[in-house]
Amino acid sequence: MSEITITIDDRQISAREGDILLWAALDNGVYIPHLCAHREEEHPSASCRLCFVEMQGRPMPVPACTVKVADGMVVSTRSERVDALVAAGFELIMSNHRLDCKNCAANGSCELQRIAKERKLRLKPKNLPALERDLPVDSSAAGILYDPGKCVLCGHCVLACRSSGRGILGFTRRGYERIVTTFGDAPLGESGCDSCGACAGACPVGAFSTRKAR
Amino acid sequence: MGNNNTAVVSAAFEQLKAAAQQKWEQLHSKPLILVGAATCGRAAGALSLLEEVKTELQKLQLDATVLEVGCMGHCYAEPVMVIYNEGFPTICYGYVKEGVGARIVRDYLTEGDPGIEFALAAIEPNDFFPTFQDFPRGVYENKIVMEQCGFIDPRDIDHYLATGGYSALVKALETTPEEIIETVKASGLRGRGGAGFPTGVKWETCRNSAGDQKYVICNADEGDPGAFMDRTILESNPHLLIEGLAIAARAAGAEKGYVYIRAEYPLAVERVALAVQTAKEKGLLGKSILGSDFNFDIELFQGSGAFVCGEETALIASMEGQPGIPRHRPPFPAISGLWGKPTVINNVKSLSYVPYIINRGAEWFRSNGTEKSPGTAIFALAGKVVNTGLAEVPMSTTLRELIFDVGSGIANGKNFKAVQIGGPSGGCLPEEALDTPIDFDSLTKAGAMMGSGGMVVLDENDCMVEIARFFLDFTQKESCGKCTFCRLGTKHMLDILERITKGRGKPEDIDMLMELASKVREGSLCNLGKTAPNPVLSTLKYFREEYEAHINEGRCPSLMCKDLIAYYILPDKCERSCDACVGSCPVEAIYDNEDRIKVINQEKCVKCDSCMVACPPQYKAVIKVSPPYKVAEMEQERGKK
Structure with missing residues (x-):
């Protein structure tokens, strides 16, 4: 597969054609929130709905786990729409996640904590009641x-x-x-x-x- | 595939057709009685009518044929019966209750008395009785797919052959797949499953996809509440669908087809299975169809009751033996579908148009409907409309014409409030949107959608918040649970709506609903989730004041939400010595006061509606009051007098 160049957040990144955008970004130090994506799976689950990005030429934000990179692709990981969508999705997930960080085995290595930190989101939902x-x-x-x-x-x-x-x-x-x-x-x-x-x-x-x- | 021997094909077909026509003529050489016995007719007693007519004919020693046919769409008048009696007009009877069927048959066949009082309309123009075309409904109706429904025996392939069936398949065998695709593309046929994607383009994509093996699937997993179009076609004319599917297979380059049909439609399953079997016996399915080089076989696959399996990727997953859960598209099934092979998936109605388009041409099809939505639309009219049933009207007919002319308006003299179109993915449109023409784009613009053709008419007694809650409850329960927005977003929305209908809504709930709705729409994985908020968004758009009345005043304007109403007996109207309400109350909540006027103990009342039903219509003393605390005020007022 040939080496190509894509642009993520104004940064030139080289990747192999056909790679999944999410991994190409993560491997190059660009963080995109994600929970369900799995490198070995051939077809993306695309179920957590957190890895939305803006792509030039696409009218709506798309999940990065569903995109195969192509030469010249221009992507931005943040925009008002992306941030709103990710914040809403994250709040939904957190409304259904028993929050007990202090006693949790994953405290410090938790992907939810990482997303909250990276995107400056609250762990405890602000607007939604907790679903027990x-x-x-x-x-x-x-x-x-x-x-x-x-x-x-x-x-x-x-x-x-x-x-x-x-x-x-x-x-x-x-x-x-x-x-x-x-x-x-x-x-x-x-x-x-x-x-x-x-x-x-x-x-x-x-x-x-x-x-x-x- | 240019090496088809067209002479062999047409000779084989002519032989089949000639035999069928002979049988058809014989059938009409003596009196013929058709009883509409699709599921809708059976529910109204068609099977006992069938027995009654047979017994009567035996008693009278009359030589006549009785046939069980499908439904012609007049479900409101079921059971329906048609009598061909040579020398007399052919008449369709409706509301044929017990005893009436035998009487009509006796009078008409022995004395020539057609029993006009039971007739709905005549089938052909005559000097005595109006035909269906003479009624407002007939003016708008334009039957293409439903033309033969209710007039041929769905279990007899010869009836279909004698009335022109399978001639389109022969034509398709005589042309190239590319020409078929061109014709269907030129006709502008759009998928009738709801999304409206051009059928010809789908076929072309599949044809051009690489792969030795390709599939065609008919999606007969109809599941919208209040929709029964596909069921009626499957039960009334299954060969139409089989012919359409065979033509689709020839165009797309498939040799194997499936009908994905709901197991909850046992009669449809039975009739389609029989139709497939008889088509095989006649050489219209199977290896080298009619002597051509085209092989095509159909298998039935019964769905197990998940609504989401109507979504094409979930449908494929369930056929592959996996849970019926959608996956991300692309790739679209036309490129990678069943077992990873290129697959065409078409709705029952889309496929049913195909034989007509092949026979009559793209231009003819385009002469119906609009530029962007050619052809007809088939709607299942349900809810508070007088003439419930199936109606096939040209696209561009307005909602007003469909509800008030075809459907004869609102039942029980009530006022129209809204119409819910497109099932749980659709929306509720109010009075001011009634002049919207029916086509894919106009309905979407108005905030509803074409959907598969379910149409539920709502009157002044229907609470729009409750309607939104009902449909969201459906999608929430039918969500597969895979993606975050649909699984949790619809759950939160439903919780809010339940709170509002119980009188515990908060002022900020409306904004919260709007916010959740827009995010669920944008963020969900499949179209079930993407469209789930539509009933909420459309009711909020057109009936926001009802939400506000619930939240701000604890009042249900339609007096429907149980927690927001109370029952009250108007003392001026109550006929004191009548005890109808007392006897009807299951919890002994009604008592006599010192003036022997009936009073409801609000503490005990369970709001079951029994007293309101029991109160004789000349009194109409029981009323519903909202908000419930008004009852205390009214009782106090009465105490002062």
Whole structure:
């Protein structure tokens, strides 16, 4: 694939033709908020709706994870519309994320904290009430804790569990009820999970975390 | 594919057609009784009418044929029956209740008395009785797709063949795929599933996409509340769709087609499956169709009840055995669709126009409708309109003509308030928008959308906040939950709307709704999410004062929201010794006061509406009051007198 040059925020960046814009930007030190994008996935999930950018010639902001770069492409990661859209999407996610940074395993390495810091957004939603789903924490596995109340449905754990060869985790239900869970909603400890830790390693927000074996 | 032996194809077809026509003529050589027994007719008792007519014919020892046909669109008058009686006008009867069917058959076939009092209209012009064309509805109606619906037996392929069926497929076999695409492009046919994308362009994209294997899919996953156009076509004339799909396959270069049909439409599934099977038996589907080099086969795929599977990428995912969840487009299915192969996905109605366009030409199709939206529109009229049912009218007909002339206006003498067009993705248009012509662009401009053709008419008793809540509740429940804006944005919007209809709305709620709506529209992944806010945005645009009344005054102007109304018995109108309301109340909330006038105990009342229904119409003493605290004022007022 040929080397090309694109412009992101007035900066010339070289990339390979056909690369995904989101990775091209991140690899060159340009931060774009993102949760669901995965380098190994051929087709973008495009579900977290946070990596919006403006592209010259496109009437509306587009998710950077869905764009293949081409020579001469001109992109800006910030604009009034992009900022408003990202702020709205982030506030929606935070309205459905059990906020407990102090006691959270991901405190300091959390992708949500990073987005809030980079884009100067509040972690606690200002306008939207918190949506409580009352989902219990699953502590049945020997070395894994799962708090579905923190889950942002990015799907990294599902992919990690699958590529580890186990394939225990998956999405079920739809709409607001959509959740990452095991077959038949069995507790992790009874699902064949051997606490390999792949999910916790992949989770960007501390919904899955490792703990010392009892 | 220029090596088709056209002589072989037309000879094979002529043979099929001649046999079918012979059967058709035989059928009309004696009296023929058609009973509309699509799902709509069956719900109104068409199957018992069918039995009744058969029993009567047996009793009278009359030699006549009784056929179960589809629906011609007059669902309001169901059960519907048509009688061909040689030497007499052919008449369509409506509201054929128990006992009436046998009587009409007896009188008409033995004594020549057509039973005018039960007739809706005559089918052909005659000297005795007006035809459908003589009524306001007939003036606007222009049936293309629905022409044969209700007049042929959907289970008998010969009926379709005898009335010109499959001749377009023969024509398509005799020309090149490129010519078919040119004709459909020139006709300006736009997808009738809602988005209005040019059908010919879709076919061309698929044809030009690289790939050895291509697919065509008919999207029959109709799911909008109040919409039943596709069901009626599938049940009334399934071969039309099969012929359309075969032509699409020939144009796009596919040899395999699917009909993605809702499992909740059992009769449609049965009739389409039978139609596919009989078409195969006649050599109109399968290997080397009619002796040509064109192979095409159709399989049915039954959807499992998810509304979002009407979205084409979710539809494909569900066919591949994955959860019915949309994915990012592009690539569009015409380039990478089912199993990653180029795939054409067309709505039932879009495909049903195709045989007519091939037969009669692009120019003819363009002579109906408007420049940018040629052809007709098929609407399912539902809600508070007198003549509910299906209507096919040319594009550019206005909403007013459709509701007041075709649909005969608002039921029960009430006033028109709004019309909800385009299902849960559509919008509510008020009185002042009634002169909007029906076409893709005008409706979108007005704040609604063409959608697939659902049209729910609302009257003065419908609360627009509640309507918005109802439709948003639907999309929120049917959201797949994949993307942030649709999953959480619609949830927050629904929570706000529920709060408003319960009288707990806050002044800032309207701005919050507008803000969420615009972000859900911009940010969502698929069109379900992108259009979900439309019912809210359009009601806020045209009926903002109703939202404000709910929030600021705790009042529901239409007296519909249960938490914002109270029931009250007007003492001046109450006939004291009548106990109708007392007997109807399930919670014993109504008692006699010292003057033996009925009073409602507001603490006990569950607002079930029973007393209002029970109060005899000559009194009309029970009224609804909003906001509910007004009742205390009225009671105090009465105490002073």
